[in-house]
Amino acid sequence: MNILVFGKDGQLGKAFQCVFTDQKLGELHRIHYVGRAQCDLSNADAITNLLQETKPNLIINAAAYTAVDQAEQEIDLAYAVNAIAPAIMAQYAVKEGATLLHYSTDYVFDGTKTTPYHESDARNPLGIYGKSKAAGEAGIEDAFKQDPHTKAQFAILRTSWVYGDGGNFIRTILRLAKERESLKVIANQYGVPTSAPWLASISLAMVLDENHQLRSFPSGLYHAIPQGETTWHALASFAVQAAIDAGAVLKLRPDQIAAIPASEYPLPAPRPMNSRMARSALDALMNQIYKGADVTKWQQWQQSWQEPVADYVQDLVLHKRS
Numbered sequence: 001m002n003i004l005v006f007g008k009d010g011q012l013g014k015a016f017q018c019v020f021t022d023q024k025l026g027e028l029h030r031i032h033y034v035g036r037a038q039c040d041l042s043n044a045d046a047i048t049n050l051l052q053e054t055k056p057n058l059i060i061n062a063a064a065y066t067a068v069d070q071a072e073q074e075i076d077l078a079y080a081v082n083a084i085a086p087a088i089m090a091q092y093a094v095k096e097g098a099t100l101l102h103y104s105t106d107y108v109f110d111g112t113k114t115t116p117y118h119e120s121d122a123r124n125p126l127g128i129y130g131k132s133k134a135a136g137e138a139g140i141e142d143a144f145k146q147d148p149h150t151k152a153q154f155a156i157l158r159t160s161w162v163y164g165d166g167g168n169f170i171r172t173i174l175r176l177a178k179e180r181e182s183l184k185v186i187a188n189q190y191g192v193p194t195s196a197p198w199l200a201s202i203s204l205a206m207v208l209d210e211n212h213q214l215r216s217f218p219s220g221l222y223h224a225i226p227q228g229e230t231t232w233h234a235l236a237s238f239a240v241q242a243a244i245d246a247g248a249v250l251k252l253r254p255d256q257i258a259a260i261p262a263s264e265y266p267l268p269a270p271r272p273m274n275s276r277m278a279r280s281a282l283d284a285l286m287n288q289i290y291k292g293a294d295v296t297k298w299q300q301w302q303q304s305w306q307e308p309v310a311d312y313v314q315d316l317v318l319h320k321r322s
């Protein structure tokens with residue numbers, strides 16, 4: 001099978017490379033890892049040409065325009081990468097009977113709901129990044145509606161607060177914790193931190209069977225986040241404590257992190273106050289795939305956000321990457 005992974009230099013793209021290597025999938029399949037240098041996703045012809053050349057059976061789109069605030073200025077670029085590019089990938093998948101794994105975000109919601117969002121809830125993004133990602137979701141769905149009998153399948157995995165090998169909130173907090181004795185962090189935005197390696201591993205479990213071949217699954221939207229919920233303030237406090245526990249020498253203690261409302265920290269792009277997502281669709285699928293069959297993977301799926309964050313922080317501290 002040919003597998004094409006877009007976004008090889010991003011947090012999720014790097015995590016996919018690690019999971020493929022760990023599972024020795026390169027010995028079974030031809031895997032093409034593509035970054036900006038190999039294919040600029042704002043160039044539609046470059047995407048089409050690459051798809052024709054590599055003829056993937058499985059496309060993993062881990063690339064995205066993720067500069068949330070900058071997107072307010074670079075509207076065309078955000079839409080080209082987040083909306084037009086995934087639609088081109090979907091059109092290829094429908095025509096060739098391929099499987100498309102794509103990633104989206106809690107930012108497709110406005111965050112006004114007081115309970116977790118379901119896959120079926122209406123999209124109502126606030127800023128350009130969210131709007132471009134929502135357009136990407138719709139573009140994929142529309143491409144598949146063009147041919148209801150296609151053998152192709154797609155999964156759009158909505159996730160939130162991703163951290164991995166790259167820049168992210170946890171790393172920023174740990175850097176600031178070395179420099180400052182006090183910090184203010186937003187305490188009234190709710191979400192779930194998601195480890196990029198966890199997400200890559202769950203994604204592959206969803207699309208590949210025990211023989212590492214494509215499995216069939218219901219096409220559609222899936223919320224993919226660990227169990228639990230937190231706020232930016234609670235996450236910052238947890239990460240700082242985990243770093244101290246791992247032996248980091250910091251100027252900041254968790255009790256020196258002040259809780260502030262989002263209104264006290266204005267940013268160019270609006271963010272949803274509630275990013276909590278119910279993961280009923282993926283729970284049902286994972287239940288079917290794993291429960292009783294693979295206890296380790298089922299436990300991994302049931303994991304709460306705290307343990308992987310603590311492991312991540314410990315790894316950063318031990319390898320002096322924070």
Ligand SMILES: NC(=O)c1ccc[n+]([C@@H]2O[C@H](COP(=O)([O-])OP(=O)(O)OC[C@H]3O[C@@H](n4cnc5c(N)ncnc54)[C@H](OP(=O)(O)O)[C@@H]3O)[C@@H](O)[C@H]2O)c1
Nearest residue numbers: 009010011012036040041063064066103105159160161162
């Ligand atoms: N990060 C989060 O907190 C978060 C939250 C919710 C959902 N998500 C979604 O999760 C997925 C993975 O996110 P991530 O955290 O791995 O993102 P990331 O670390 O920012 O990586 C995104 C990758 O996309 C590439 N890219 C951007 N513009 C491109 C272009 N014009 N042509 C080719 N490649 C381009 C970037 O290339 P360069 O390395 O060259 O810049 C980068 O490697 C995305 O779909 C994102 O929307 C992320």
